[in-house]
Structure formats: C-alpha cells, structure tokens
Amino acid sequence: MKFKFLQLLAASTAAIFLSCSDSEIQSSDVPEITQSIFIVPENYYGEPYASHYLPSDKFYVNVNAKIKICGIYAINGEYVTTDKATPYYISHKWTIDNDESTSSAVYYSFDKAGIHEVTFETLDHLGDTLSTHATIYVNTPAKVALQSPANNYNQVDGANKNGTELSWNVTGIDPWETAYCTVYASYDYESVWESTLGNLDCSESANLIGELDAIITEKGDTIDHRTEPSTIYWGVQATTKNERGHEEHAYSEVFNFSTKLKNNGExxxxxxxxxxxxxxxxxxxxxxxxxxxxxxxxxxxxxxxxxxxxxxxxxxxxxxxxxxxxxxxxxxxxxxxxxxxxxxxxxxxxxxxxQDKIKPNTVPVKTDLSSSDSIQFFILDNGSGVNASKIQVILNADTLKSTFNNNIVTFANKCGKDCNLSISTEDYARNKTPDVYWKIKVNGSATQISGPFTKSVEGN
The missing domain is CATH 2.60.40.10 (Immunoglobulins)
Incomplete structure (x- = not known):
C-alpha cells in the first residue's frame, strides 16, 4: 500500500492561523489516504471490502474468467466508497499490460494463461501520485486424460501376476502451481469416487496389484468367471495448489477394464x-x-x-x-x-x-364424394407410427376439427366452392408429412379432390 498525508481544508491560511492560536497542528489531525486493489467476480454486487474478499498484490484467476478489478480507497485506515473518496483525488488510471482505463473498476478477462501486471495510479488533489501494483496469475484449467488401459478394454489377466499399469496425462499445471494426483477404483461404477487407492505425483503412473477377479458381486452373488468377467472402474483426480494455498480439483472421465473369461477360448x-x-x-x-x-x-x-x-x-x-x-x-x-x-x-x-427416417404420407380415401359427406384421408406410416396429437387440418386459412382412427383422419366438408386443403402431422420419430396441399372443388351435391400439389410450385 502507498499513502500520502492530505489536507481536507478549503479555508484560508489566516483562518487556520487564528484557529490554532493556542496549539500546534499535529500530524494526527491530517487525514491519511491509502489505496488497494481488489479482484471480485464480474457479477459481484456491493463493496469488495464488505465481504470476504481481501486486497493483495497477487491474484490467481482462471483463463476466460470474467472479473472486476477494483481500486478501493481508505481514509485513516477505513475503507470508503469511491464517491466518498472523491474530495481526495483528481483522477485515477489503470494500466493492465498495455491497456489503460480511467474507471474506478475495470471489467476484464484474460484469454491466455500467464502472468499479467496491473498498476493503479491516483493523482491526488495536491498533484502527487499514489501507485499500487499487483500481479495477476492466470491459470490454465487442469485436465486429466486417462490413457491405459483403454476404456472398455476386456483382456486383462484376472490373476494379475505382473500387475496392471494405470496411466494418465495431466495438462494445465502452471509454473506457480504444485500438483498431485489421486487414483480411485472400484468394482461398482457408482462408488468410484469414494474408493481411494492413494496419492502420487501426476507425472507418474500407478501399478494395480493383486487378484482382479472378484469372487462375489456387489450384491453378494457368486461370479462364474467362465461367463462373467470382473469389471473395474477407475478415475483420477488432479489437485493443483497455488502459492497462496488455494486448491482446485480436476476429474477425469471414468474408464473401465475387464478380466478375461476362464473358458475354452470363446x-x-x-x-x-x-x-x-x-x-x-x-x-x-x-x-x-x-x-x-x-x-x-x-x-x-x-x-x-x-x-x-x-x-x-x-x-x-x-x-x-x-x-x-x-x-x-x-x-x-x-x-x-x-x-x-x-x-x-x-x-x-x-x-x-x-431408425425410422421416412415421412408419413396422406392420401384421400375418396377423390369423388357427396358434398354432404365428411372428407377422409389415409395417413400412411409403417414405422414409428402417426402422432395423432400433431395432426392439423387447414382449409384455406381455417383450422378444422378432426378425428383420427384406424389411420384415417376425418373432418367435415366446409368448402363452399374452390378451396385449398393442407393436412400436416408427424410420426413419433418426428418425420413430418411432405409440404403439399390438395384442391377441393364443390359443384352442388358433388365434391372432387385433386392433388397433391407442391406449395412452392403453386406459390402457396
């Protein structure tokens, strides 16, 4: 922290002289201004010092983390808001690598891992400069990739006389971090992360020793290894720690491998x-x-x-x-x-x-019918089946009520003379009917249906 003694007065020298005629001004009477750097999440609301966040000259953040870098003032050792500190300074400026800003707080994110320098400079109302520096260490998120045995490998010797090597690769350990890896393994997939085998350096591999063929299952049933292998599920957790002691954990996928059957080679x-x-x-x-x-x-x-x-x-x-x-x-x-x-x-x-990838089709039950009869169409689908809740019948611009039974959709003939009819639906595999329409022509007591016509061709 940098600080400077400042005077709050706006009175004249004579006024000060008169007020101090009986005593000398002590240094304790002059307010002390200091400044600090805080870093909080971008969406943090409120004053950083009012929460668990602390000022520092070293901060650790992850790549692409959205953060707010705040310059906070204190008067006589007590933090104050930027507004309350306004009488004590003329301007302030941030320098983050090669970027500059004059805001009291800077919203920022770093898209690459590495070390970044931050400077917060304040020009006080007497023309002097306070300068506070901090280093931001941008972490590469650690990742754990299991390597061997390959996932679903099924040719491990159940006797395991020579042991079975478990290997993995960890990336994202930065120079300012230390790391160790924890190996987990279980015969039960659900309890893998509860079954610790031990800790070791992340650059090493583990050797799983001892018989791998289990005698009984997790439910207590005897295992016949002529027809059933033993399957082992395993994973690795990498723990990284920075210079401040803050830990982060990265987990691998869960892989499995199985033992060979004890049969005649089938x-x-x-x-x-x-x-x-x-x-x-x-x-x-x-x-x-x-x-x-x-x-x-x-x-x-x-x-x-x-x-x-x-x-x-x-x-x-x-x-x-x-x-x-x-x-x-x-x-x-x-x-x-x-x-x-x-x-x-x-x-x-x-x-x-x-998979059913074929669209349902519509075909009129009759193309010539009495105008008093209901209109009926087959909806043909020999796959996942017609989803009746998706059927929609539109005559010109009006939606008609319909029923659907035995692959036939039925609705009243509401056409006065010449109408366009669209019937749309889909099957349970979400294949939709073709985008076509039919023409209905009513001539007195007779109705005729023709089509289908492609909407794009006819301009509808």
Missing part, C-alpha cells in the same frame, strides 16, 4: 437392438443374422417385438457382422454393425438403434 457377445421412438413395439418383427468375415452365417435371431438382446457365444474372429431388419414396421429398415471378438472375452456393445 467370446461372448451381448448386443441390444431397439427400434427407436416406437410406441408400437408389438407390431415389429426383428430378423437378423451374424456372419463371419468370409460371409458364412454364424448365427441367426428373430424377435416379434421392437427390441431384442442378443447373447451369443462365438468363436473369436475379426470383422464379424451383425445385420438386422424390421420386417413388420418396414420403415425402420435395416442396419448393421461390424465387431471384433478376442478369445476369452465378454463384449457388451452399445445399443444398435433402427
């Missing part, structure tokens, strides 16, 4: 297959095959619903292909997946989704 495949966005699962018929890289059929499967979980024991091989089609709801089409199966492994794959 690989087990588990693959869920689902028709996505299908509320009518019972109308699907999934049929598929598993074929080798040479094209031989290894296995086949069928399901009379829109989902199936494939569980197959297969000989290990690369480039095995799973092909599946929905023969009941044909708009879901077919899809496939290529996989590699290693010996003595259980391979649990992400869900293979069959």
């Amino acid at each position: 690989a087990i495949l588990e693959l869920p297959i689902v028709c996505q966005f299908s509320p009518f699962s019972e109308k699907s018929k999934l049929s598929g095959v598993i074929v080798s890289s040479s094209g031989d059929t290894l296995s086949s499967f069928i399901s009379y619903t829109g989902s199936i979980l494939i569980k197959k024991a297969l000989q290990p091989e690369s480039n095995i292909k799973v092909i599946v089609c929905d023969e009941g709801r044909t708009e879901f089409g077919c899809d496939s997946l290529v996989i590699d199966l290693a010996p003595n492994t259980k391979n649990i794959k992400d869900t293979l989704f069959l």
Whole structure:
C-alpha cells in the first residue's frame, strides 16, 4: 500500500492561523489516504471490502474468467466508497499490460494463461501520485486424460501376476502451481469416487496389484468367471495448489477394464437392438443374422417385438457382422454393425438403434364424394407410427376439427366452392408429412379432390 498525508481544508491560511492560536497542528489531525486493489467476480454486487474478499498484490484467476478489478480507497485506515473518496483525488488510471482505463473498476478477462501486471495510479488533489501494483496469475484449467488401459478394454489377466499399469496425462499445471494426483477404483461404477487407492505425483503412473477377479458381486452373488468377467472402474483426480494455498480439483472421465473369461477360448457377445421412438413395439418383427468375415452365417435371431438382446457365444474372429431388419414396421429398415471378438472375452456393445427416417404420407380415401359427406384421408406410416396429437387440418386459412382412427383422419366438408386443403402431422420419430396441399372443388351435391400439389410450385 502507498499513502500520502492530505489536507481536507478549503479555508484560508489566516483562518487556520487564528484557529490554532493556542496549539500546534499535529500530524494526527491530517487525514491519511491509502489505496488497494481488489479482484471480485464480474457479477459481484456491493463493496469488495464488505465481504470476504481481501486486497493483495497477487491474484490467481482462471483463463476466460470474467472479473472486476477494483481500486478501493481508505481514509485513516477505513475503507470508503469511491464517491466518498472523491474530495481526495483528481483522477485515477489503470494500466493492465498495455491497456489503460480511467474507471474506478475495470471489467476484464484474460484469454491466455500467464502472468499479467496491473498498476493503479491516483493523482491526488495536491498533484502527487499514489501507485499500487499487483500481479495477476492466470491459470490454465487442469485436465486429466486417462490413457491405459483403454476404456472398455476386456483382456486383462484376472490373476494379475505382473500387475496392471494405470496411466494418465495431466495438462494445465502452471509454473506457480504444485500438483498431485489421486487414483480411485472400484468394482461398482457408482462408488468410484469414494474408493481411494492413494496419492502420487501426476507425472507418474500407478501399478494395480493383486487378484482382479472378484469372487462375489456387489450384491453378494457368486461370479462364474467362465461367463462373467470382473469389471473395474477407475478415475483420477488432479489437485493443483497455488502459492497462496488455494486448491482446485480436476476429474477425469471414468474408464473401465475387464478380466478375461476362464473358458475354452470363446467370446461372448451381448448386443441390444431397439427400434427407436416406437410406441408400437408389438407390431415389429426383428430378423437378423451374424456372419463371419468370409460371409458364412454364424448365427441367426428373430424377435416379434421392437427390441431384442442378443447373447451369443462365438468363436473369436475379426470383422464379424451383425445385420438386422424390421420386417413388420418396414420403415425402420435395416442396419448393421461390424465387431471384433478376442478369445476369452465378454463384449457388451452399445445399443444398435433402427431408425425410422421416412415421412408419413396422406392420401384421400375418396377423390369423388357427396358434398354432404365428411372428407377422409389415409395417413400412411409403417414405422414409428402417426402422432395423432400433431395432426392439423387447414382449409384455406381455417383450422378444422378432426378425428383420427384406424389411420384415417376425418373432418367435415366446409368448402363452399374452390378451396385449398393442407393436412400436416408427424410420426413419433418426428418425420413430418411432405409440404403439399390438395384442391377441393364443390359443384352442388358433388365434391372432387385433386392433388397433391407442391406449395412452392403453386406459390402457396
């Protein structure tokens, strides 16, 4: 802190002389002004000194953090607002690296890590300068990336005689920071961050020792390692600390690895297959095959619903292909997946989704009808199904009431002579009907429907 003794007077010398005729002016009678630098979050409201924030000549902030750098004055050791300090100074100026500002507070953010110098200068009303300096250390946010074993690796020896190396990489440790890493591991995904293995230098790796094949599950069931591996979930937390002792924590993703099966060398495949966005699962018929890289059929499967979980024991091989089609709801089409199966492994794959990407279509039940009859249109969709709540019938500019049953939308014939009719909806996969319209022509007791017509072509 820098300070200077200032006088508050606006009276004449003679007036001072008369008032002090019986005593001398003491230095304690002259107000003392000092200034400090505070840094608070950009959205902080109020005076920094009224909260837990403290002045300093060193501050630590993160890259792109939005901050407010404040110059705060004190009179006789007590902080005052900028307005109350106005009689004591003529001007003030900030210098932040090469940027200058004359505000009492500066809103700022640093887009690069590094060390930045800040100076707050005040010209008091006597023409003297107070100068306060601070250094801002802009931190690179620490990141932890797990490296080995790779996520979902499934060929670890359960006996683990030579140990299993856990390795990772930490970035964002700045020169003014120290760091250490904490390793966590568990057989239960939900409790990973509660299961500490120990702390070590972030530049090191860990060696996981001891038998990895668990005897029982978290629920107490015995594990048959001929068909079930043990899966270990693990992660790393990096803790960085600056010179002031402030700590920040960065967490990795949670990876997992599994032990080999104790069988005759077969690989087990588990693959869920689902028709996505299908509320009518019972109308699907999934049929598929598993074929080798040479094209031989290894296995086949069928399901009379829109989902199936494939569980197959297969000989290990690369480039095995799973092909599946929905023969009941044909708009879901077919899809496939290529996989590699290693010996003595259980391979649990992400869900293979069959997707309906085909738009519903509208077709009139009759194109020639009596003018007193209701108008009916088929809404055709053999995929996820028509979402009846999205049906909208518009005659010219009027929205008509309609009903929808057995794939038919029905509404009253409100056309007087020549009208344009639009029917829009979407299926449960959010495929919308084509942007078309129909022409209705009423001639006495007869009504005729023609179309469809593309709106962009007809200018509607």
